[in-house]
Amino acid sequence: MSKRDDASILPANPPHGEPKLGYLPVADIPHKPRVTDTDPKAARRAERQVASMFILSMLLVVLFVVAFVSIDVSTVIYVPVLGEVGASNLALGLTFGGAIFFIGAGAIQWAKKLMPDVEVVQERHDMTSPKDATEEAAATYERGKEESGFARYPIIRRTLIGALALFPIPLVIMLRDLWQTPPGANPVEILSTTTWRDGERIVPDIGHSTGENVAGIRPEEIPVGGLVSALPMSIKDLKDDPVANMRDRGKSAIILVRMDPEEIRSQQGEGWDYQGILAYSKICTHVGCPIALYEHRTHHLLCPCHQSTFDLADSGDVIFGPAARRMPQLPIRLDEEGFLVAASDFQQPVGPSFWERG
Amino acid sequence: MSTATPANTGAHPVEKVGGQTATFVDQRLGSNKFLSRNLSKVFPEHWSFMLGEIALYSFIVVLLTGTYLTLFYKPSMAEVIYEGSYVPLQGIYMSEAYASTLNISFDIRGGLLIRQMHHWAALIFVAAVAVHMFRVFFTGAFRKPREFNWLVGVALTTLALAAGFTGYSLPDDLLSGTGLQIIRGILQSIPIVGTWIAFFVFGGEYPGGDIISRLYSAHILLVPGLILALVTVHLIMVWTQKHTQFPGPGRTNNNVVGYPLLPIYMAKAGGFFFIVFGIIALLSGLVNINPVWIFGPYTPDQVTAGTQPDWYIGWLDGALRLMPNIETVILGFTISWNVFIPAVVIPGILFTGLALYPFLEAWATGDKREHNLLDRPRNAPVRTGIGVMAIVFYGILWLAGGNDLMATTFNMSINAISWTLRILLIVGPPIAFIITKRTCLALQRRDREKLLHGYESGRVLRLPHGEFIEVHQPLNEKELAVISSKPDYPVLPAPQKADIDGVRNPNYRKDMLRHKISAFFYGDNIPKPSAAEIEAGQHHAEEQAEIEAPLHEYEDRDVIYNAHGGVLHHPGMPKTNAEQVAEQETRA
Known part of the structure; x- marks a missing residue:
C-alpha cells in the first residue's frame, strides 16, 4: 500500500488483436466505388483534367518569365477591388502562385480520382521494447560501466564531472562584452541622466535631415493649447554619430505644452513652467513609447501604445492605464536671447522603470 | 531501345532507371530495408491532420523565401541617405537595414513578392502551429506514448514566436522599432538582472547600434536551426509511433486504418505542399502585408498611432494594456508588476502549464494506458473545458491588444472598454469552462440516447x-x-484512512486529493451503456x-x-x- 501501482487501478492494455475500446468487432471498412472506378469515360476525363492542370502550370511558368522581363518594377496599375497595385508584383504573384498551385491541384485530383481509395489496415506495435532487448541493453551498460571503471575510480569520476561542469564557463563569460561602451559605465547612472542641463537650448524636433538652422523656440511661438515636440540643441552635434543621436532621441525627447497658468493645478517643482509653458519627457514611463497624443481641453496626454493617460495640468499624473509613474517634468526658463532653455536635467530617470531605480 | 538486353525487356525505362538507382543506393546504404518497411506505411486521414502539414509546408516556404531575402538584405544600423526609387523617402536618413528593405520592395524584380511571401508564410506558420496544437490538445493526442512529442511541439511553438518577433524587427521601420522599444521596457522590468540584460541585449543604452545584426543572426541561424532540428525530431516521432486516428469502423487502439504512403499519401501530401506554397504566393501577389515604406524609418522619438503588432504578439500587447498600474519599491528597489506580470509571468505560466499538461492529466486521472485512438472532445469534458478556458483567456487579451482600434472604430470610451475587458478576463474563462463542460456532458447524454434508442x-x-x-x-x-x-475512464477510488489491521495510510491526504481531482475530471461522465x-x-x-x-x-x-x-x-x-x-x- 505504501507505493501505489497505478497500473493496478485501471485495466492494463489488453493483448494485441483485441479491440480495447468500443464493443464493436473489427468490421469491414465501408467502401463505395467512385464514378472513375466504374465508368472508363469518367476515368479518361479525370486523366485529362490532371494533365491539363500540369500543362497550365507549365504555361504559367512561361508567363512568369515574360512578366519578369517585360513589366517595369515601378509600374502601378489600377485593379478593381485591389485598388492601386504594383503591376510587377501582381503579375509575378499570380503566375508563380498559379504555377505552383496547379501542380498541387493536379496531384490531388490524380490521387482522389485515379489512385485506389480503399483504406487499409496496419497493426500497431507496443512502444515498449521486448524484455530481452531491455535486459541486453542493461547488461551492456553494466559491462561498459565495469570495463571503464567509472564506478571503481571515484577520483576520475569526480574530476571528470568537475571539468565538464567548468568548461562552459568561458562561453558564458565571453558574453560579458556584448556591452562594452562606455568602458566602466554603470547602467544605473546612464539610465538616470539625460543630456539636458542648465542652459541647454530647446529646439523643435527637426527630423534627420532638414531644419538644422533653427536657433531655438521663443515662448510666443507656442500658442495656448499647443504642443511642440522638442529636443536638446546638442543633438545637432551628433549628426555623424547615429548611435548617440538615436540614444538622445530615445531619452531626451520632450514635449512642450502651453496652457492658461490658471489651469495648472500642480507641477513637480516650484516655478518650473514659463508663463504656462510646461516641458515633459516624451518617453512613456510604462515601456517607453514616445507620446504626442494631446487633448488640449482636458490637458490629457495619451500613449498610443498601451493607452496610459497622463494629466499634464496636474504634474503629469497617471489618470488611466498601465503606467505607474507620472511623466517626468523638465524645469525650463528663458535665456538671454529670449529662447526657452532647460533649467537643469530631469530630477528623476525618464522612460520605463528598472530594478535599481528606487 | 531495340538493343535492350532480354533481361530488361518488359520493364518500363523509368522503372529500369529507378530500379538501378535503388540498387546503387542500397549497396552503399542498405536503404531497401528501410523502403521495404516504410513505403507501404499507413497514414490515417482526417481534415484536422492537415493542420500540422500546413505548418510544415509554410515553414519550408519561409526557409526558401528567407534565404532569398538574405541575398539582398543588409543587417546594419549604419546611417545612409535613401536614394532608391520610392519617391516619398528619397533623401531621408535611415539605417542600411531599412534602406535595403525598401530596395527589396521597390527595385528588385520579384523582391516585394518574396518579402510578402515570407511574411504571409510566417503568419500562416504560427497560425497553423497554434491550431494544430488545439487539435492535439482537444483530442487528447498528447497522451501516452506521445508526451515527448507534445513537449517538442510546445518548444516549437515558443520558437515560432521567437522567429516571428526577431524577424518583425529586422526592417527597422518605425512600427518594428516601437516594438523593440517595448521589448526594452519589458527586459528592464525583470527584477534584479533586468537592467543589465537590457544593456547586454542592445549592446548598451537603447537603441544602440548592434541590435539589428544580433536579431539577424538569431533570426536566420539560431532560431531556424533549432526549429529545423526539432521539426525533424517531431516527424521522426510521428513516424515511429504511427499517427493517431479518430474512432471509426474497424479502427482500434491497436491498428492504423488509412492510406499507404505510396502512392496515395505521398501524392496527397506532396500535392498539398504545392497547394499551400501556391496559395501563399497568390496571396502575396494579391494582398499587401507589412507595407514598411508607409511607416518610415525608425527614430525613437516618434511613433504612429494605432500601432499593432503581428497577430501572434497581440495577446501580450493586450496583457500589457489591461494590467493595472501596480509598481512597488522595496528597500530601494523597484518591481514593475505592471510590466513584469503581463509580459513575463503570464506567458511563462501559460507555456509551462502547456508543457506540463499531459503529465498533470495523467497524474490526476491515473491513466497510464497507451492511447492511439483519439478522444472526441466531449468525452473528456474537463480537458475540453480547460482548453476553451485558455482560448477565451487568450482571446480576451488579444481583443485588448486592439482596444484603441475598438474605441475609435465604434466611438466608445477606451476606459470603459479596458475596464470591461479587465473584468471579462477574470470572469470569462471560468464561465467558458462551465458552459463547455455542461455542453460536453449534454452531448454525452445525447450519445447515450442514440446508443440506447437509435x-x-x-x-x-x-x-x-x-x-x-x-x-x-x-x-x-x-x-x-x-x-x-467512448472509453470508460474510471474515477480513482477513495483511499481508506487505515487498512483492516488499523495501520494508518501514510499517503491518505495525497490519495484523497488525487481521488477528488480524478472525480472532477471524469466523475460526471455519462456512463456508456453496456x-x-x-x-x-x-x-x-x-x-x-x-x-x-x-x-x-x-x-x-x-x-x-x-x-x-x-x-x-x-x-x-x-x-x-x-x-x-x-x-x-x-x-x-
Whole structure:
C-alpha cells in the first residue's frame, strides 16, 4: 500500500488483436466505388483534367518569365477591388502562385480520382521494447560501466564531472562584452541622466535631415493649447554619430505644452513652467513609447501604445492605464536671447522603470 | 531501345532507371530495408491532420523565401541617405537595414513578392502551429506514448514566436522599432538582472547600434536551426509511433486504418505542399502585408498611432494594456508588476502549464494506458473545458491588444472598454469552462440516447391500437462505431484512512486529493451503456424502422389514399396501394 501501482487501478492494455475500446468487432471498412472506378469515360476525363492542370502550370511558368522581363518594377496599375497595385508584383504573384498551385491541384485530383481509395489496415506495435532487448541493453551498460571503471575510480569520476561542469564557463563569460561602451559605465547612472542641463537650448524636433538652422523656440511661438515636440540643441552635434543621436532621441525627447497658468493645478517643482509653458519627457514611463497624443481641453496626454493617460495640468499624473509613474517634468526658463532653455536635467530617470531605480 | 538486353525487356525505362538507382543506393546504404518497411506505411486521414502539414509546408516556404531575402538584405544600423526609387523617402536618413528593405520592395524584380511571401508564410506558420496544437490538445493526442512529442511541439511553438518577433524587427521601420522599444521596457522590468540584460541585449543604452545584426543572426541561424532540428525530431516521432486516428469502423487502439504512403499519401501530401506554397504566393501577389515604406524609418522619438503588432504578439500587447498600474519599491528597489506580470509571468505560466499538461492529466486521472485512438472532445469534458478556458483567456487579451482600434472604430470610451475587458478576463474563462463542460456532458447524454434508442427520425406513427410512437432509426455503421468508442475512464477510488489491521495510510491526504481531482475530471461522465444494452437499443430501433418500412413503400406510390397519420391496419403487412385501389373499385 505504501507505493501505489497505478497500473493496478485501471485495466492494463489488453493483448494485441483485441479491440480495447468500443464493443464493436473489427468490421469491414465501408467502401463505395467512385464514378472513375466504374465508368472508363469518367476515368479518361479525370486523366485529362490532371494533365491539363500540369500543362497550365507549365504555361504559367512561361508567363512568369515574360512578366519578369517585360513589366517595369515601378509600374502601378489600377485593379478593381485591389485598388492601386504594383503591376510587377501582381503579375509575378499570380503566375508563380498559379504555377505552383496547379501542380498541387493536379496531384490531388490524380490521387482522389485515379489512385485506389480503399483504406487499409496496419497493426500497431507496443512502444515498449521486448524484455530481452531491455535486459541486453542493461547488461551492456553494466559491462561498459565495469570495463571503464567509472564506478571503481571515484577520483576520475569526480574530476571528470568537475571539468565538464567548468568548461562552459568561458562561453558564458565571453558574453560579458556584448556591452562594452562606455568602458566602466554603470547602467544605473546612464539610465538616470539625460543630456539636458542648465542652459541647454530647446529646439523643435527637426527630423534627420532638414531644419538644422533653427536657433531655438521663443515662448510666443507656442500658442495656448499647443504642443511642440522638442529636443536638446546638442543633438545637432551628433549628426555623424547615429548611435548617440538615436540614444538622445530615445531619452531626451520632450514635449512642450502651453496652457492658461490658471489651469495648472500642480507641477513637480516650484516655478518650473514659463508663463504656462510646461516641458515633459516624451518617453512613456510604462515601456517607453514616445507620446504626442494631446487633448488640449482636458490637458490629457495619451500613449498610443498601451493607452496610459497622463494629466499634464496636474504634474503629469497617471489618470488611466498601465503606467505607474507620472511623466517626468523638465524645469525650463528663458535665456538671454529670449529662447526657452532647460533649467537643469530631469530630477528623476525618464522612460520605463528598472530594478535599481528606487 | 531495340538493343535492350532480354533481361530488361518488359520493364518500363523509368522503372529500369529507378530500379538501378535503388540498387546503387542500397549497396552503399542498405536503404531497401528501410523502403521495404516504410513505403507501404499507413497514414490515417482526417481534415484536422492537415493542420500540422500546413505548418510544415509554410515553414519550408519561409526557409526558401528567407534565404532569398538574405541575398539582398543588409543587417546594419549604419546611417545612409535613401536614394532608391520610392519617391516619398528619397533623401531621408535611415539605417542600411531599412534602406535595403525598401530596395527589396521597390527595385528588385520579384523582391516585394518574396518579402510578402515570407511574411504571409510566417503568419500562416504560427497560425497553423497554434491550431494544430488545439487539435492535439482537444483530442487528447498528447497522451501516452506521445508526451515527448507534445513537449517538442510546445518548444516549437515558443520558437515560432521567437522567429516571428526577431524577424518583425529586422526592417527597422518605425512600427518594428516601437516594438523593440517595448521589448526594452519589458527586459528592464525583470527584477534584479533586468537592467543589465537590457544593456547586454542592445549592446548598451537603447537603441544602440548592434541590435539589428544580433536579431539577424538569431533570426536566420539560431532560431531556424533549432526549429529545423526539432521539426525533424517531431516527424521522426510521428513516424515511429504511427499517427493517431479518430474512432471509426474497424479502427482500434491497436491498428492504423488509412492510406499507404505510396502512392496515395505521398501524392496527397506532396500535392498539398504545392497547394499551400501556391496559395501563399497568390496571396502575396494579391494582398499587401507589412507595407514598411508607409511607416518610415525608425527614430525613437516618434511613433504612429494605432500601432499593432503581428497577430501572434497581440495577446501580450493586450496583457500589457489591461494590467493595472501596480509598481512597488522595496528597500530601494523597484518591481514593475505592471510590466513584469503581463509580459513575463503570464506567458511563462501559460507555456509551462502547456508543457506540463499531459503529465498533470495523467497524474490526476491515473491513466497510464497507451492511447492511439483519439478522444472526441466531449468525452473528456474537463480537458475540453480547460482548453476553451485558455482560448477565451487568450482571446480576451488579444481583443485588448486592439482596444484603441475598438474605441475609435465604434466611438466608445477606451476606459470603459479596458475596464470591461479587465473584468471579462477574470470572469470569462471560468464561465467558458462551465458552459463547455455542461455542453460536453449534454452531448454525452445525447450519445447515450442514440446508443440506447437509435436516432429520432422526427416521424410520428400511429399504431393500429392507437398508440403514437416516434420512429427511431438505428445508427449507421460509422456512427455506431464512433459513438460506441467512448472509453470508460474510471474515477480513482477513495483511499481508506487505515487498512483492516488499523495501520494508518501514510499517503491518505495525497490519495484523497488525487481521488477528488480524478472525480472532477471524469466523475460526471455519462456512463456508456453496456454492449447488450446497445444491441437491444439498436435492435429496437430496427424493429421500429421495420414497422415503418412498408409505409414508405406505400407512400412511394403516386396515389395515396387514407394517408392521414399513416394508419396501418396490419403492422408489417399493410395493404399495398394497388390493393387499396382495387378494394375501392370493387366497393364502388
